[in-house]
Amino acid sequence: xxxxxYSPSQGAERRQRQQQMRRLSIQSDWDRSDGRSFIxxxxxxxRTGAANAASGSAYAEFGTTKxxxxxxxxxxxxxxxxxxxxGRLNCNVTFTTFATSLRGQGSDNKEYSAMLHKALEGAVILxxxxxxxxxxxxxxLESGGSDLPVIISCASLALADAGIMMYDLVSSVSVSCxxxxxxxxxxxxxxxxxxxxxxxxxxxxxxxxxxLTLTGEWSLPKINEAMELCMDACLKLAGIMRSxxxxxxxxxx
Amino acid sequence: MRDLHxxxxxxxxxxxxxxxxxxxxxxxxxxxxxxxxxxxDSIPVNHEDNILKGHGTSDLDGQVVATLCxxxxxxxxxxxxxxxxxxxxxxxxxxxxGRVIEIAPKRWRLEINFSQDAVLMLSSMNLPDGIQxxxxxxxxxxxxxxxxxxxxxxxxxxxxxHDGSLQLQARSQKxxxxxxxxxxxxxxxxxxxxxxxxxxxxxxxxxxxxxxNGFVWVGEHVETSEKESTLLSDKPSGKQETxxxxxxxxxxxxxxxxxxVRLLSVIGLTLTVESVTETVEASLRSNIEINEMLxxxxxxxxxxxxxxxxxxxxxKRS
Numbered sequence: 001x002x003x004x005x006y007s008p009s010q011g012a013e014r015r016q017r018q019q020q021m022r023r024l025s026i027q028s029d030w031d032r033s034d035g036r037s038f039i040x041x042x043x044x045x046x047r048t049g050a051a052n053a054a055s056g057s058a059y060a061e062f063g064t065t066k067x068x069x070x071x072x073x074x075x076x077x078x079x080x081x082x083x084x085x086x087g088r089l090n091c092n093v094t095f096t097t098f099a100t101s102l103r104g105q106g107s108d109n110k111e112y113s114a115m116l117h118k119a120l121e122g123a124v125i126l127x128x129x130x131x132x133x134x135x136x137x138x139x140x141l142e143s144g145g146s147d148l149p150v151i152i153s154c155a156s157l158a159l160a161d162a163g164i165m166m167y168d169l170v171s172s173v174s175v176s177c178x179x180x181x182x183x184x185x186x187x188x189x190x191x192x193x194x195x196x197x198x199x200x201x202x203x204x205x206x207x208x209x210x211x212l213t214l215t216g217e218w219s220l221p222k223i224n225e226a227m228e229l230c231m232d233a234c235l236k237l238a239g240i241m242r243s244x245x246x247x248x249x250x251x252x253x
Numbered sequence: 254m255r256d257l258h259x260x261x262x263x264x265x266x267x268x269x270x271x272x273x274x275x276x277x278x279x280x281x282x283x284x285x286x287x288x289x290x291x292x293x294d295s296i297p298v299n300h301e302d303n304i305l306k307g308h309g310t311s312d313l314d315g316q317v318v319a320t321l322c323x324x325x326x327x328x329x330x331x332x333x334x335x336x337x338x339x340x341x342x343x344x345x346x347x348x349x350x351g352r353v354i355e356i357a358p359k360r361w362r363l364e365i366n367f368s369q370d371a372v373l374m375l376s377s378m379n380l381p382d383g384i385q386x387x388x389x390x391x392x393x394x395x396x397x398x399x400x401x402x403x404x405x406x407x408x409x410x411x412x413x414x415h416d417g418s419l420q421l422q423a424r425s426q427k428x429x430x431x432x433x434x435x436x437x438x439x440x441x442x443x444x445x446x447x448x449x450x451x452x453x454x455x456x457x458x459x460x461x462x463x464x465x466n467g468f469v470w471v472g473e474h475v476e477t478s479e480k481e482s483t484l485l486s487d488k489p490s491g492k493q494e495t496x497x498x499x500x501x502x503x504x505x506x507x508x509x510x511x512x513x514v515r516l517l518s519v520i521g522l523t524l525t526v527e528s529v530t531e532t533v534e535a536s537l538r539s540n541i542e543i544n545e546m547l548x549x550x551x552x553x554x555x556x557x558x559x560x561x562x563x564x565x566x567x568x569k570r571s
Contacts, residue, residue, distance in 0.1 A: 074368040132368045163339030165320040168293035205293035245291040
């Protein structure tokens with residue numbers, strides 16, 4: 001390794017911590033690193049109007065996960081695009097170079113971009129802006145676990161701020177399954193040692209799910225339990241998002 | 254007041270808060286309880302039947318639900334949501350200011366803060382020679398002599414095409430290319446439709462064009478008849494015209510008026526020629542330099558003046 005670049009390698013330490021977590025997960029009862037209970041989310045901070053140049057923007061901070069989303073448009077689709085009666089939603093998720101503990105990893109995240117698009121597609125009324133495109137750019141400033149749900153919630157807030165017609169706000173929450181336990185809103189280190197994860201994005205006022213991603217090992221009763229937990233958390237998160245929008249509306253009046 | 258990064262001192266903060274409170278109390282008393290909604294809030298309609306659901310609303314299990322963040326407006330049976338922050342929605346006859354982004358066959362494409370680009374056809378504008386005739390291929394080749402990319406021009410909304418795209422027209426001498434001035438962009442809701450959008454501020458020798466799309470032009474005054482003559486004359490004189498520069502005094506006025514527009518848009522006050530001139534005069538009266546107009550002191554003063562103005566209006570009414 002070149003001596004000029006300093007990149008602390010914490011591999012051994014991290015592995016040790018993971019093993020410790022795994023050992024803990026066998027037990028039914030243990031404490032989470034930030035002192036939450038298993039069914040407690042991190043404190044959420046949401047604010048609209050984070051970027052001035054955009055038509056709408058929002059900033060979200062859930063624990064150490066920090067995301068900024070800007071929405072541009074609706075603006076005319078590029079010429080090469082075919083004529084379409086409905087609008088297009090273009091989503092792009094980027095990580096800053098300093099977002100993760102391993103530095104220099106920042107780049108476009110194709111997988112998250114596609115998942116963000118799928119989660120929002122159902123909520124935005126695309127028929128209201130034919131021939132045009134709405135661009136959603138999400139930038140993860142710091143990745144502290146459960147990034148995708150935070151991006152989805154923040155993006156729907158930014159869309160609402162931009163005055164784009166939607167059926168409902170989309171709020172999203174993820175849970176991890178570790179051993180016998182189900183943990184809501186997992187942090188990075190909890191995500192590393194999970195057996196399975198579930199990301200749920202829904203429109204709470206309509207009681208409709210826009211996206212459900214299930215990975216890893218799950219048993220049927222656990223899925224049910226996790227779903228219910230997520231739906232309940234989404235409902236509460238939507239309440240916070242709503243009050244954030246109300247607050248900004250009152251400010252501008 | 255989203256893009257506000259002022260460093261107020263203690264007294265200024267207290268004064269600003271007092272003025273804002275005062276403004277808020279008037280707003281509460283005048284507006285008939287402007288009900289602001291966010292996405293998916295249900296709008297109470299008191300179970301009235303045959304309600305007309307307008308823009309920004311949708312139906313969910315027999316309830317009227319908002320699909321936008323904004324203010325609920327009611328006109329008889331029609332219920333709609335007026336969005337707080339959205340792009341410009343053109344109406345036929347609006348005066349707009351826009352920027353040419355592309356020259357296409359027989360047409361110019363303009364950016365006007367609408368969701369699509371506006372189209373100005375060659376056939377829907379007066380030719381420089383002023384003769385009414387069919388447009389020929391030669392005219393089409395000479396389009397770049399009229400407007401090129403990045404020119405700021407002023408036009409009128411002619412209508413919509415079946416696919417929703419917007420057509421403009423510029424069939425008068427007052428429309429056309431805008432030169433020697435500043436283009437400012439403000440949120441479109443700050444501009445109300447009025448009879449007059451072209452203003453000639455005599456005392457400053459400045460033209461103020463308040464486009465309905467939120468693009469505001471502040472530039473040196475041009476006589477429309479003179480404009481015609483320059484257009485009529487051939488190229489050498491046109492070059493001469495670009496050579497003669499704007500006098501320093503007029504430039505100062507342009508900057509002062511532009512800063513007044515910026516300040517009003519940051520505070521979120523409606524842009525009218527009266528409010529702009531009033532702000533300019535106030536800045537002159539209190540000897541505020543042009544660059545200090547966007548500072549905290551004049552900001553607080555402007556808010557206070559607006560509060561006073563509304564107070565006097567309320568007193569007059571009662």
